[in-house]
Amino acid sequence: MIDVLFVLDDKTEVPAIVNKAAAMFSVARIPASDIKPDHVARARVVVVHAALRSVGHVERIEQASDETRRREDCIYVAKGIDRAGIVQAESIGIGRVFAAHQPLDDVFTAIQAILNRELSNKLTGHPASVVQAVETTDTLVRQVAAAMRADAPLPLRLLSASSQSIGVAVGSGGLMQWINAVELHHSQTSRHIMMVAGYADAFARTLGLSGSDTALFTEASLLHDVGKLFIPISILEKAGPLSDAERKAIMTHPLRGAKALKRDNAAHPLVIAAARSHHEYLDGSGYPDKLAGDQISPLVRMLTIVDIYSALTEERAYKAAMTPRLAITQMAGMKGKLDARLFAAFRDMVLNPVFGSQRSARSAENGPVQDCLANGIHPLDCGVFSHTAGQRAAG
Known part of the structure; x- marks a missing residue:
């Protein structure tokens, strides 16, 4: 298992958020066009950092994760001022959505909250x-x-x-x-x-x-x-x-x-x-x-x-x-x-x-x-x- 899977626009892009997250968590990245259920199953948290302008990309993310996982374990981070991605993320039920102007520390706090919840659940009993x-x-x-x-x-x-x-x-x-x-x-x-x-x-x-x-x-x-x-x-x-x-x-x-x-x-x-x-x-x-x-x-x-x-x-x-x-x-x-x-x-x-x-x-x-x-x-x-x-x- 890895801590965070980043879903990005293409295979070559390595945004600053990925590099910064790699100092704190175990991470992997994958293009939105390639994502499959197995990728999501191997990650504790999924962070979508893509424009989501392609209907195909949105559908692949939906097919790779069920409604519960998108609501509880998925985060969307907008790439720019275009609200289309935010609307798309909300439409498929991603639980935490961040605009591009919000501090990255807020995103990392959200990632940590999901990891903390998972640990708390495991410690039950x-x-x-x-x-x-x-x-x-x-x-x-x-x-x-x-x-x-x-x-x-x-x-x-x-x-x-x-x-x-x-x-x-x-x-x-x-x-x-x-x-x-x-x-x-x-x-x-x-x-x-x-x-x-x-x-x-x-x-x-x-x-x-x-x-x-x-x-x-x-x-x-x-x-x-x-x-x-x-x-x-x-x-x-x-x-x-x-x-x-x-x-x-x-x-x-x-x-x-x-x-x-x-x-x-x-x-x-x-x-x-x-x-x-x-x-x-x-x-x-x-x-x-x-x-x-x-x-x-x-x-x-x-x-x-x-x-x-x-x-x-x-x-x-x-x-x-x-x-x-x-x-x-x-x-x-x-x-x-x-x-x-x-x-x-x-x-x-x-x-x-x-x-x-x-x-x-x-x-x-x-x-x-x-x-x-x-x-x-x-x-x-x-x-x-x-x-x-x-x-x-x-x-």
């Missing part, structure tokens, strides 16, 4: 805590993305609320319930951010971290890929091999994300460091700074493990999802790159047969007094594990 956490985090990601594209201050007021809501969802229903809901999201980037945040919360609970450390780690996970919001979806979610230029573009995301977080002085320094350094490895072979050993904080070491595992176990446009055991096996081969003790603890967590369904509501009295991550202390040296648990994680 999931616990209220899970739905709230998905919706809160989705809003956070969209607001941050819009601010980054506009070079505006990042709206991080939702960051704490998102972290807390994920904690409630994971703690009350178990991680797999969260993962199953997140997999329904239309955006690969948003799915990854939410999955990493869920694994981060669960890992922090397993390590027995304090509430403030857990919140810090979850917030870092929510913003670790913020730099990818600068990169067009057409590159991030490309089904085929990346070109050298596309790969280089993606590799800029740690620096771009850290720069965006740093400019407003609103994010915690460790969150900024996580955005910049989550692709660094202990052996110095990572990027962008070739950090090694003690140069990499415990929080970043944890995030790197969670990020890699989540990426391996997610289905992407270009690959199938790995099983947990296969992902752990592949990560075990990254000798010298990952923190061995933290990886052992994470491995034991995700391979535990009852792990995904465990509920672990946090309370102030069962958390450690000392903050480990915030003070740069390795969690397994912080006294939050019992002696037995520490031995098991290190084995």
Whole structure:
């Protein structure tokens, strides 16, 4: 499935609206003369941006989509001052019609509203805590993305609320319930951010971290890929091999994300460091700074493990999802790159047969007094594990 199908006048035309949309959504385009029901069936939203002067074009659009889809999932954007297209669009029941003089942001808001409605429908039946956490985090990601594209201050007021809501969802229903809901999201980037945040919360609970450390780690996970919001979806979610230029573009995301977080002085320094350094490895072979050993904080070491595992176990446009055991096996081969003790603890967590369904509501009295991550202390040296648990994680 793609997010938006643009129906245009001819095969060569690439209007500004298409290029701008490609930075926010997965898109495809097709001439009105070629549109078929299969094209509409593979798109969540259809945007008609054509003059519609041809009766044949109007008929093909009508034949390719039923009345309900045209009313609920279709948008018409006029090409100029000629009202003929608007009249034609309204006559076949297209639900949202925009004149040429209206801002493109209004069109994108309408697209997002349709996608939000689809997500809300898919989440029907999931616990209220899970739905709230998905919706809160989705809003956070969209607001941050819009601010980054506009070079505006990042709206991080939702960051704490998102972290807390994920904690409630994971703690009350178990991680797999969260993962199953997140997999329904239309955006690969948003799915990854939410999955990493869920694994981060669960890992922090397993390590027995304090509430403030857990919140810090979850917030870092929510913003670790913020730099990818600068990169067009057409590159991030490309089904085929990346070109050298596309790969280089993606590799800029740690620096771009850290720069965006740093400019407003609103994010915690460790969150900024996580955005910049989550692709660094202990052996110095990572990027962008070739950090090694003690140069990499415990929080970043944890995030790197969670990020890699989540990426391996997610289905992407270009690959199938790995099983947990296969992902752990592949990560075990990254000798010298990952923190061995933290990886052992994470491995034991995700391979535990009852792990995904465990509920672990946090309370102030069962958390450690000392903050480990915030003070740069390795969690397994912080006294939050019992002696037995520490031995098991290190084995």
